[in-house]
Amino acid sequence: MTSSAAQHDPRRAAWQVFIETSARLQTVLDDDLKAGSGMSLADYQVLMLLHDAPDHRLRMRELSDRLVFSTSRLSYQIDTLVRRDWLCRERADEDRRGSYAVLTACGVTAFRAAARDHARCVDELFVEAISDADGRALLDIMTRLSGRLTDARAHS
Structure with missing residues (x-):
């Protein structure tokens, strides 16, 4: 899409500003979270979804869908959070094929601490x-x- 096309169609102009601004916003939020809590925006998103889920747990497939992560990307992200003791994996007893990601007490504490600073940054920006x-x-x-x-x- 060229800049001249965007000038003639406000929807295309909105798209151009949206894509640039959303990338910049995500970068600033990621940097702020890393500086304040040592977690990435991707870490925060996983923790937030689990924090808000019933019993702090979600099927891996649902997490993948909601985060728009590939299976391998989600697996890497979950492994990182498991090593930090922010969550654990549990087998899905109801079908034995799937598994759950479950927020730990340490994960709840980490999320709540990060959420305060993150909310401030989101409010400001x-x-x-x-x-x-x-x-x-x-x-x-x-x-x-x-x-x-x-x-x-x-x-x-």
Whole structure:
């Protein structure tokens, strides 16, 4: 996509700004988390999903889907967090093929400590930059895009 195409179509211009800004935002958030808590943004995302899940546990397949990680990428990420004692793996007794990632007490502590600083950074870089109306509009847009991606994946 060329810059001239983006100038004539506000949707293409929005895409260009979105892709650049989201990459920059993720980099800044990752750097801030590493400096403050010694964890990456990917670590934080895994811990957050498990922290919010019932019994602090999710099937590996669900984690992979929600994080949009390949099986090998998720396995590497989980192994890293297991070595830090932030989570453990448990076999899925109901089907014996799958397994669960389970947040440990150390993982809960690490997540909660990181979440305080991370929330401050998110507020400073994102929340304070948009109005409530912007937030509602962005939520609507991102929800529609997420649904579209889910539909496209289901049909592929």
